[in-house]
Amino acid sequence: MKRPSLKLSTLAPHAALLPMAVTAIVAYFGAALWTLRISLTGSRTFPSGSYIGLAQYQRLFDNERWMLSLHNLAVYGLLFIIACVTIGFLLAVFIDQRVRGEGLLRTIFLYPYAMSFVATGLVWQWLLTPGDGIDGAVRALGLGGLSGFSFDWIVRQDLAIYTVVIATVWQASGLVMALMLAGLRGIDPDIWKAARLDGIPAWRVYTRIVLPMLWPTVATVLLLLSTAVVKLYDAVVAMTQGGPGTASEVPTKFIMDHLFLRSNVGLASAAAVVLLVPVLALLAPYAYARSRKEAA
Amino acid sequence: MLGGVRRDPGAAAIGAATVGRAAALLAAALAFAPAAQAAPRAEVIHWWTSGGESAAVKQVALAYRSLGGAWVDTAIAGGDQSRAVTLNRIIGGKPPTAAQFNTSKQFLDIIDEDMLEDVDDIARRDGWDRTLPQPIIDVIKVRGHWYAAPMNIHMQTWLWYSKPAFAKAGIAHEPRSVDELFAALDKLKAAGLVPLAHGGQAWQESILFTLMLSNLGGRDLYLRVVRDRDPAAIRSPALRRVLLAYKRLHRYVDPAAPGRNWNDATAMVIQGRAGMQVMGDWAKGEFTAAGQLPERDYGCVPGLSPASPYLVQGDVFVFPRTADPAVRHAQRMMARVVADPAVQLAFNRLKGSIPVRPDVDLKRLDACARKGMAIVQDRARPLGVMEIYLTPDQNGALQDVLTSYWNTDMPVERAQASIASALRY
Numbered sequence: 001m002k003r004p005s006l007k008l009s010t011l012a013p014h015a016a017l018l019p020m021a022v023t024a025i026v027a028y029f030g031a032a033l034w035t036l037r038i039s040l041t042g043s044r045t046f047p048s049g050s051y052i053g054l055a056q057y058q059r060l061f062d063n064e065r066w067m068l069s070l071h072n073l074a075v076y077g078l079l080f081i082i083a084c085v086t087i088g089f090l091l092a093v094f095i096d097q098r099v100r101g102e103g104l105l106r107t108i109f110l111y112p113y114a115m116s117f118v119a120t121g122l123v124w125q126w127l128l129t130p131g132d133g134i135d136g137a138v139r140a141l142g143l144g145g146l147s148g149f150s151f152d153w154i155v156r157q158d159l160a161i162y163t164v165v166i167a168t169v170w171q172a173s174g175l176v177m178a179l180m181l182a183g184l185r186g187i188d189p190d191i192w193k194a195a196r197l198d199g200i201p202a203w204r205v206y207t208r209i210v211l212p213m214l215w216p217t218v219a220t221v222l223l224l225l226s227t228a229v230v231k232l233y234d235a236v237v238a239m240t241q242g243g244p245g246t247a248s249e250v251p252t253k254f255i256m257d258h259l260f261l262r263s264n265v266g267l268a269s270a271a272a273v274v275l276l277v278p279v280l281a282l283l284a285p286y287a288y289a290r291s292r293k294e295a296a
Numbered sequence: 297m298l299g300g301v302r303r304d305p306g307a308a309a310i311g312a313a314t315v316g317r318a319a320a321l322l323a324a325a326l327a328f329a330p331a332a333q334a335a336p337r338a339e340v341i342h343w344w345t346s347g348g349e350s351a352a353v354k355q356v357a358l359a360y361r362s363l364g365g366a367w368v369d370t371a372i373a374g375g376d377q378s379r380a381v382t383l384n385r386i387i388g389g390k391p392p393t394a395a396q397f398n399t400s401k402q403f404l405d406i407i408d409e410d411m412l413e414d415v416d417d418i419a420r421r422d423g424w425d426r427t428l429p430q431p432i433i434d435v436i437k438v439r440g441h442w443y444a445a446p447m448n449i450h451m452q453t454w455l456w457y458s459k460p461a462f463a464k465a466g467i468a469h470e471p472r473s474v475d476e477l478f479a480a481l482d483k484l485k486a487a488g489l490v491p492l493a494h495g496g497q498a499w500q501e502s503i504l505f506t507l508m509l510s511n512l513g514g515r516d517l518y519l520r521v522v523r524d525r526d527p528a529a530i531r532s533p534a535l536r537r538v539l540l541a542y543k544r545l546h547r548y549v550d551p552a553a554p555g556r557n558w559n560d561a562t563a564m565v566i567q568g569r570a571g572m573q574v575m576g577d578w579a580k581g582e583f584t585a586a587g588q589l590p591e592r593d594y595g596c597v598p599g600l601s602p603a604s605p606y607l608v609q610g611d612v613f614v615f616p617r618t619a620d621p622a623v624r625h626a627q628r629m630m631a632r633v634v635a636d637p638a639v640q641l642a643f644n645r646l647k648g649s650i651p652v653r654p655d656v657d658l659k660r661l662d663a664c665a666r667k668g669m670a671i672v673q674d675r676a677r678p679l680g681v682m683e684i685y686l687t688p689d690q691n692g693a694l695q696d697v698l699t700s701y702w703n704t705d706m707p708v709e710r711a712q713a714s715i716a717s718a719l720r721y
Contacts, residue, residue: 245703
């Protein structure tokens with residue numbers, strides 16, 4: 001009588017996971033394969049079956065805006081991740097000092113994350129508009145009069161992409177703080193006691209002992225931030241619309257523009273496939289690390 | 297402006313008049329209609345959501361309802377969004393009865409897929425071949441059939457200027473050539489004003505280029521570059537001159553321009569902070585909403601020479617193919633409403649555009665619209681905006697180059713090479 005119940009207990013979780021698995025296979029793999037197929041056709045408004053080989057990819061890498069978008073994504077991604085992790089970790093350490101009003105501070109730091117990227121983008125667009133916002137406030141205070149203060153990054157060709165970094169870091173570092181803080185709270189208090197007995201300064205405990213122990217949390221944070229980088233779209237649309245000119249264009253905006261606005265499904269699909277490559281490159285080491293961990 | 301329909305007694309009066317006239321004019325049409333079991337139901341997708349726009353489309357809805365039809369309004373904010381919904385619903389097999397597109401190649405692919413009904417009967421009845429400007433015919437007539445009912449004619453490159461600003465800068469008369477335009481801009485700059493109100497978005501930069509290409513380059517160069525995509529014309533010294541003049545306008549723009557919306561730029565002219573703006577005639581609605589009158593508070597210049605091209609764009613309704621005779625009946629009724637002179641007049645008065653037919657009461661249009669009506673009667677002057685000749689894709693690629701050239705210190709030769717490469721596909 002034991003056997004069937006054992007079988008049922010192993011089957012039930014699989015049965016419960018089945019809908020999710022089907023959704024993932026059909027919706028994600030299916031859509032990815034479909035996109036790959038369309039990227040090899042000459043589709044315009046509608047998906048068509050006229051294969052033209054790799055012509056769309058050739059055209060894509062001949063496109064100045066696409067190349068600029070990739071470059072912007074690399075610059076943005078690097079700065080965004082470094083800034084988020086640094087600020088998020090420092091905020092977490094700061095709150096971990098058992099400061100008064102911790103609950104309030106935590107809420108304040110995490111609050112930006114509750115806002116959509118569009119709202120964040122619009123707010124920062126107003127703050128950064130030359131003549132208004134920060135620029136105007138500093139001048140109104142009379143601080144900028146002598147030194148000729150101006151904060152016009154959002155309309156500068158070479159600096160506009162950094163304003164997107166500022167706005168999105170403001171939004172996302174609170175989440176990093178929350179995750180890091182959870183990690184810090186999971187550290188055994190005995191380690192701290194031992195370190196104190198040995199007279200090790202707190203900053204060294206953080207960098208040499210606590211941070212390595214937090215590695216799983218850091219990996220999660222990096223994965224979350226990396227996907228946010230690749231997905232970057234709404235903040236750019238709300239803040240700069242890719243401008244001035246094409247200075248802050250990003251790949252997802254290229255894809256969306258060509259998918260709908262410019263009725264070139266083929267080229268948009270090729271761009272989407274190219275964008276899938278860094279995602280896989282990010283995901284592969286993570287999956288590898290996990291599989292090793294499971295094997296161990 | 298979004299959402300809030302202005303309660304305007306004038307509009308209501310026009311509405312009532314429209315209904316009356318439309319009912320009288322179209323009573324005959326109704327007589328031939330099959331004894332309708334239910335009211336012909338038209339679901340119409342459009343993106344006319346701002347105050348003036350929704351007041352305008354309401355005139356069409358009122359006229360449709362006055363014929364006994366049921367109008368289901370599917371307004372979707374934003375042209376891109378709206379067109380994406382229409383295309384998705386056509387592909388998905390649940391198309392709307394009628395849908396708005398710009399007068400352009402946006403719907404050419406749907407025609408090629410044989411997914412639109414024609415409106416040949418109304419085109420023949422109203423003699424569209426004779427009355428419509430050629431650029432509109434070029435996009436709605438494909439292989440001998442008419443696939444869209446035009447609602448209006450917009451002109452993209454009007455020069456709007458503030459009368460007080462011109463007076464302050466000591467500009468005696470409206471600019472009548474490109475040289476006079478730059479002279480006026482210099483005077484405005486000297487008077488301490490923002491000479492050119494500009495919204496730094498790719499499509500608005502493309503309007504400035506269109507102004508220069510059509511007025512300085514002329515009709516032939518315009519067609520060789522935009523319609524024929526002729527590499528020799530693109531690399532010619534003539535286009536080089538056009539590009540340099542376009543870039544020269546950048547000196548007259550304020551530093552906060554990038555990303556600005558067009559109506560915020562118009563507001564600068566309305567307030568007299570800026571001298572002029574180049575924008576389509578939808579800008580007129582902003583002046584009207586601010587209580588300003590043409591020729592009193594602001595001026596409108598249709599071109600920079602006596603025979604300047606009139607850059608036509610506008611909106612049309614298309615009718616997705618259907619097997620249901622009831623839907624087909626609703627579509628025909630809708631097409632007749634759109635073409636009706638009274639509806640044309642009521643709609644375009646509120647929209648800022650001009651009617652697509654010449655036989656409307658000119659006295660009921662404002663001064664700027666009357667100028668436009670007079671120009672389009674000369675069949676040599678209308679010229680399509682770039683979207684009429686280019687696919688959305690080519691047009692987008694061209695805009696990418698133009699906005700890069702405007703915003704960076706890209707050399708003019710490189711801009712020419714990039715345009716040639718953008719228009720190669």
